[in-house]
Amino acid sequence: MADRQRADARRNYELILAVAAEEVAAHGAAASLEQIARVAGVGSATVRRHFPTRRALLEAVSxxxxxxxxxxxxxxxxxxxxxxxxxxxxxxxxxxxxxxxxxxxxxxxxxxxxxxxxxxxxxxxxxxxxxxxxxxxxxxxxxxxxxxxxxxxxxxxxxxxxxxxxxxxxxxxxxxxxxxxxxxxxxxxxxx
The missing domain is CATH 1.10.357 (Tetracycline Repressor; domain 2)
Structure with a gap:
C-alpha cells in the first residue's frame, strides 16, 4: 500500500510539474496555482503539498x-x-x-x-x-x-x-x- 501511495505521489508530482511548466510558459511567474491544480486534475492542497510556495514551484520548473x-x-x-x-x-x-x-x-x-x-x-x-x-x-x-x-x-x-x-x-x-x-x-x- 505504501509503495502505491509513493507511486501515486510521484505521478502527481510529475503531472503537476508538466502542467506548471506549460502554465509558466504561458503566463510567467504569475501562473495560477489553482489553474495548475485544475488542469492536472488534482486538488490545490496536492499542489501545495508538493510545492509549498510559488517559488518552490518556479524553481522546480526552472x-x-x-x-x-x-x-x-x-x-x-x-x-x-x-x-x-x-x-x-x-x-x-x-x-x-x-x-x-x-x-x-x-x-x-x-x-x-x-x-x-x-x-x-x-x-x-x-x-x-x-x-x-x-x-x-x-x-x-x-x-x-x-x-x-x-x-x-x-x-x-x-x-x-x-x-x-x-x-x-x-x-x-x-x-x-x-x-x-x-x-x-x-x-x-x-x-x-
Missing part, C-alpha cells in the same frame, strides 16, 4: 534551465578571454530569462537578504556557476574589483523584468544589457 546554464559556465571557463567568457554567459542568461517566462522572477532576490543568495536556490546555483568566470575576469583586470555575481544577476533580472512587455523583449533586453556593459561614454570598452 531546474533544467539552471543545469544548462551551469554546464555552459563550465564550458566557457576554458575560454582564453575571461571578459568575453563572462559576458557570453551573462548574455545567455539574458536570453534564457527572456525566453523562459518566469525565470527572471525565480532569480530575483525578493524576500532574500541581499548577499545571502542561499535563500534562493536558483540564484545560489547561478552564483556558484558564474563565480569562477567573474573571479578570473577580475584577476585579469578586465572586470572592476568589487563586482559580485549577485550584482550581475540583479542587473540581468532588472533588465529582463523591465523589458518583458516590449514588442520585442529579447532585442530590448540585449540592447540594454549592452549599454550596461559598455557604459554611457563613447570611448567605453566594447563587450566582445
Amino acid at each position: 531546474k533544467e534551465r539552471i543545469e544548462a546554464l551551469t554546464a555552459r559556465a563550465q564550458d566557457l571557463a576554458a575560454k582564453d578571454d575571461s571578459r568575453a567568457a563572462l559576458l557570453q554567459w551573462l548574455s545567455e542568461l539574458v536570453t534564457y530569462c527572456v525566453k523562459a517566462r518566469g525565470f527572471a522572477a525565480v532569480l530575483a532576490y525578493d524576500g532574500a537578504e541581499i548577499g545571502n543568495v542561499h535563500e534562493n536556490s536558483c540564484s545560489a546555483a547561478m552564483e556558484e556557476a558564474a563565480s569562477p568566470l567573474l573571479h578570473r575576469a577580475v584577476q585579469d583586470g578586465s572586470v572592476t574589483t568589487g563586482v559580485t555575481v549577485t550584482d550581475l544577476i540583479t542587473l540581468v533580472v532588472g533588465i529582463v523584468l523591465a523589458t518583458e512587455h516590449y514588442p520585442d523583449p529579447a532585442a530590448e533586453a540585449h540592447r540594454l544589457f549592452e549599454i550596461a556593459v559598455t557604459g554611457l561614454s563613447p570611448d567605453s570598452e566594447p563587450t566582445g
Whole structure:
C-alpha cells in the first residue's frame, strides 16, 4: 500500500510539474496555482503539498534551465578571454530569462537578504556557476574589483523584468544589457 501511495505521489508530482511548466510558459511567474491544480486534475492542497510556495514551484520548473546554464559556465571557463567568457554567459542568461517566462522572477532576490543568495536556490546555483568566470575576469583586470555575481544577476533580472512587455523583449533586453556593459561614454570598452 505504501509503495502505491509513493507511486501515486510521484505521478502527481510529475503531472503537476508538466502542467506548471506549460502554465509558466504561458503566463510567467504569475501562473495560477489553482489553474495548475485544475488542469492536472488534482486538488490545490496536492499542489501545495508538493510545492509549498510559488517559488518552490518556479524553481522546480526552472531546474533544467539552471543545469544548462551551469554546464555552459563550465564550458566557457576554458575560454582564453575571461571578459568575453563572462559576458557570453551573462548574455545567455539574458536570453534564457527572456525566453523562459518566469525565470527572471525565480532569480530575483525578493524576500532574500541581499548577499545571502542561499535563500534562493536558483540564484545560489547561478552564483556558484558564474563565480569562477567573474573571479578570473577580475584577476585579469578586465572586470572592476568589487563586482559580485549577485550584482550581475540583479542587473540581468532588472533588465529582463523591465523589458518583458516590449514588442520585442529579447532585442530590448540585449540592447540594454549592452549599454550596461559598455557604459554611457563613447570611448567605453566594447563587450566582445
